[in-house]
Amino acid sequence: xxxxxxxxxxxxxxxxxxxxxxxxxxxxxxxxxxxxxxxxxxxxxxxxxxxxxxxxxxxxxxxxxxxxxxxxxxxxxxxxxxxxxxxxxxxxxxxxxxxxxxxxxxxxxxxxxxxxxxxxxxxxxxxxxxxxxxxxxxxxxxxxxxxxxxxxxxxxxxxxxxxxxxxxxxxxxxxxxxxxxxxxxxxxx
Numbered sequence: 001x002x003x004x005x006x007x008x009x010x011x012x013x014x015x016x017x018x019x020x021x022x023x024x025x026x027x028x029x030x031x032x033x034x035x036x037x038x039x040x041x042x043x044x045x046x047x048x049x050x051x052x053x054x055x056x057x058x059x060x061x062x063x064x065x066x067x068x069x070x071x072x073x074x075x076x077x078x079x080x081x082x083x084x085x086x087x088x089x090x091x092x093x094x095x096x097x098x099x100x101x102x103x104x105x106x107x108x109x110x111x112x113x114x115x116x117x118x119x120x121x122x123x124x125x126x127x128x129x130x131x132x133x134x135x136x137x138x139x140x141x142x143x144x145x146x147x148x149x150x151x152x153x154x155x156x157x158x159x160x161x162x163x164x165x166x167x168x169x170x171x172x173x174x175x176x177x178x179x180x181x182x183x184x185x186x187x188x189x
Contacts, residue, residue, distance in 0.1 A: 027083065039124045045082030045089065047126055048096040051114065051181035052077055052106055052133040053189060058154040060104050060136060061178065065149065074153070074167050075175040077103045078128070096131040104152045105142030108133035114184050130181065132188055157185055 019033040029040045041047070052060040059076075066073045079102070081095030082088045090098075093111040101107050114130040144150035155163045160182050164174050 027080070038122075039126075041080075041124070041126045043083065043088075044080045046092050046095070047078065047080055047119065047128040048092055048099060049076050049078040049128050049130050049177055049181070050096050050100045050111075050133050051130060051184050052100055052104065052108065052136045053157065053185050054106070054154060055135045055137055057189075058156050059160050059178075059182065059185060060100075060106055061153040061155060062103055063151040063153060063172070064144070066173075069173055071171070071173060073173045073175060074164065074178070076178055076181050079103070092129050093131060096129075096133070100133055100136070101140060101142075103142055103144050103148070103150050104136075105138050105140040106133070106136040107139050108136040110134075112188070114188075115180075128177075130177075130184065132184060134189060157182070157189075 017034050019031060022030040022032055022037070024030070024042070027041065027043055029042050031038055031040055050060075054060065061074055062077050063072055063074050065071065077100050079095060079099035081092050082090040084090075093113070096111045097107065110133075112132040112134070114132050116127055116129040118124075119126040119128050142150065142152050153163075160178070164178065168174050
């Protein structure tokens with residue numbers, strides 16, 4: 001069955017004008033072209049987000065203060081691949097393992113690829129890749145690296161929507177990718 005389409009003709013790609021770099025930092029570049037400004041990820045192999053579920057069926061979530069948002073955010077464990085000196089060619093699944101352990105203290109026997117897509121298509125060229133870490137078990141302290149202060153939350157899968165709503169009412173931001181992760185957890189486990 002074909003999806004329905006609008007009655008509008010497909011958009012043609014407009015002619016492009018010169019691309020200008022407006023600013024550049026260690027991991028991001030601000031670019032302008034054709035009246036549009038966006039951020040490009042630089043010096044990384046990719047971004048990973050981990051749908052981690054413990055052996056007893058709890059979703060592993062993290063809470064950390066996010067400077068751009070100026071408040072705490074509830075998220076799934078995530079991070080960058082290839083961002084460390086000497087690891088420029090780091091595989092995404094390996095980065096997912098490393099980030100899960102670093103942020104939460106949990107590890108899983110395998111990382112299963114789930115999906116990949118844009119983080120914010122109107123603002124950035126960043127593509128994140130979702131991995132499933134099933135039967136995760138605690139092996140370390142977690143909490144992030146020296147620049148992070150991460151709180152770990154373990155929430156039974158069936159209670160995640162209500163738990164997130166409670167946090168939202170408390171004034172925390174909730175990353176909507178959690179709902180995609182919850183979908184995959186219910187579908188695959």
